[in-house]
Amino acid sequence: MSLPLIQKLEQFTRLSSEDKEVLRQMSMEGVRHLDAREDIIREGDRPQSLNLILSGWACRYKHLEDGRRQIISFFLPGDMCDNHVFILRQMDHSVGTLTPVTIAQIPRRRIEEIAGQHPRISQALWWETLVNAAIQREWTVNLGQRDALERIAHLLCELFVRLRGVGLTEGNSCEMPLTQAGLADATGLSVVHVNRTLQELRAAKLIVLRGKSLTIPDLTALQNAALFNPNYLHLDREGRHLDANE
Amino acid sequence: MSLPLIQKLEQFTRLSSEDKEVLRQMSMEGVRHLDAREDIIREGDRPQSLNLILSGWACRYKHLEDGRRQIISFFLPGDMCDNHVFILRQMDHSVGTLTPVTIAQIPRRRIEEIAGQHPRISQALWWETLVNAAIQREWTVNLGQRDALERIAHLLCELFVRLRGVGLTEGNSCEMPLTQAGLADATGLSVVHVNRTLQELRAAKLIVLRGKSLTIPDLTALQNAALFNPNYLHLDREGRHLDANE
DNA sequence: CGCGCGCTTGAAGAGGCTCAAGAAAGGTGG
DNA sequence: CCACCTTTCTTGAGCCTCTTCAAGCGCGCG
Known part of the structure; x- marks a missing residue:
């Protein structure tokens, strides 16, 4: 079993054993453990290193002055927070944990060095960055056009497919540590309405959600209900022309 | 008067005259003229070059299967579509013009060459990319948390400030070629409601919108109404430590 | 055992949508 | 320069989705 990051990048291109070793x-540098609901980076901070999620869930979020809160994106194991942000003076949002989290804090220099010496890794990290941008765009569509049921279904599809890509699903089930309040903050809905919409999804047999576990009996059906098209995740080994041949 | 792109990048760092000349x-390579409502790139395309907007407005957009349409972001003069997308196999969205547009189509190689030879430009392009990502995140907040009035006000603030950054405002006025249908597609509202909300903004003396011209009599007031905080645009010459000293 | 957090339910209300139609503006060709 | 056509804007009315407020329940944990 390999690191989530490696599994994730291999959805883009096959890495050499040297790449993987690097x-x-x-991933073993600057390992830190955090509790749930801790901030990793706060709005206004000037980050000097990059955080790689080794285990647990985190999110970007932003508060409006009057307290409204929006979750902007999720970080799952294998995700990196903020490639290249050091160019900016200060963070315009915060990153916080949703569950206990283990991260590797990798100094800027170290990444640049690795990317410089290993072009295949460099390309794969680029792919990571571009996919994150694509996800953010899809969230724009999700919030702008989809109704509550589609919106939640879409989010669940995305999380499931991303978790599957890092080996964190079992059959058609995965962990789902988000509370309904978390889902509400991510989808721009009220907690009450999230609750009712989840019931609707359950009644339609599209999801089984109990405790912290999500099962999707028929992924295709859920995708159809959500108008979910996974192409924005660019998972088809798009960098296969770069594959290591060993 | 200089190119929008140069003005824009100089909000980040002062460029040398050589940088500017480059x-x-x-910007003079592969210049193309397009009418309004033409596609520059279509979902599914595999782009091999990068498009720099020299004049006019364009947007990223995406259609759902049932026809709903979301505008995902706007491209104004000086904006570049899709730095580095060539890493991905195919576009997951389209880019289309909103007005007649002039673009420079710059081959991938050319950009890489320039970035390689001119570190200050390279950093400035990075800044551009990161600001675009920040804008996309802010749109997530906008669609998820703000009500119709705040949402439209926020978008108008953003567009005004971005246009000011490339020298396309006159006092407190700027061009506003978007139709109400365009505003609706960008904000996830219906055309009817956009219309009524604009009337509300007009009645509150927050905007003067006539024909294709927008005037914001009191930008601070509009910002307050929108809960607009420009920090996400990272305009404070954050790369000033890189300034060319000539 | 009891407290707190998360989930659930009901009821009422608001914000935004749809449908429909008419008015104004803008562009085009004669 | 006018006549016509299309696009864009505007208005009214009714409805529906989602929100808010309020309260009760259940479960995990100290």
């Missing part, structure tokens, strides 16, 4: 080494 | 040369 990434494994990198 | 960018000016670049």
Whole structure:
């Protein structure tokens, strides 16, 4: 079993064993453990290193002055927070944990060095960055056009497919540590309405959600209900022309 | 009067006259003119070059299967579509013009060459990319948390401030070629409601919108109404430590 | 055992949508 | 320069989705 990051990047291109070893080494630097509901970075901070999620869930979020809160994106194991942000003076949002989290804090220099020496890794990290941008765009569509049921279904599809990509699903089930309040903050809905919409999804046999576990009996059906098209996740080994041949 | 792109990048760092000359040369390559409502890139395309908007407005957009349409972001003069997308196999959205547009189509190689030879430009393009990501995140907040009036006000603030950054405002006025249908597609509201909300903004003396011209009599007031905080645009010459000293 | 957090339910109300139609503006060709 | 056509804007009315407020329940944990 390999690191989530490696599994994730191999959805783009096959890495050489040296590539993987470099990434494994990198993941062991500056390891930190955090509790749930802790901030990793706060709005206004000037980050000097990059955080790689080794385990647990985190999110970007932003508060409006009057307290409304929006979750802007989720970080799952294998995700990196903020490639290249050091160019900006200060964070315009915060990153916080949703569950207990283990991260590797990788100094800026270290990443630049690795990317410089390992072009295949560099390309794969680029792919990571571009996919994150694509996800953010899809969230724009999700919030702008989909109704409550589609919106929640879409989010669940995305999370499931992303978790599957890092080996964190079992059959058609995965962990779902988000509370209904978390889902509400991510989808721009009220907690009450999230609750009712989840019941609707359950009644339609599209999801089984109990405790912290999500099962999707028929992923295709859920995708149809959500108007979910996974192409924005660019998972078809799009960098296969770069594959290591060993 | 200089190119929008140069003005824009100089909000980040002061460029040398050589830097500027390089960018000016670049902007003269592969110039194309497009009418309003033409596609520059279509979902599914595999782009091999990068498009720099020289004049006019364009947007990213996406259709759902049932026809709903979301505008995902706006491209104004000086904006570049899709730095580095060539890593991805195919576009997951389209880019289309909103007005007649002039673009420079810059081959991938050319950009890489320029970025490689001119570190200050490279950093500035990075800044551009990161600001675009920040804008996309802010749109997530906008669609998720703000009500119709705040949402439209926020969008108008953003567009005004971005246009000011490329020298396309006159006092407190700017061009506003968007139709109400365009505003609706960008804000996830119905055309009817956009219309009524604009009337509300007019009645509150927050905007003067006539024909294709927008005037914001009191930007601070509009910002307050929108809960608009410009920090996400990272305009404070954050790269000033890189300034060319000539 | 009791407290707190998360989930659930009901009822009422608001914000935004749809449908429909007419008015104004803008562009085009004669 | 006018006549016509299309696009864009505007208005009214009714409805529906989602919100808010309020309260009760259940479960995990100290």
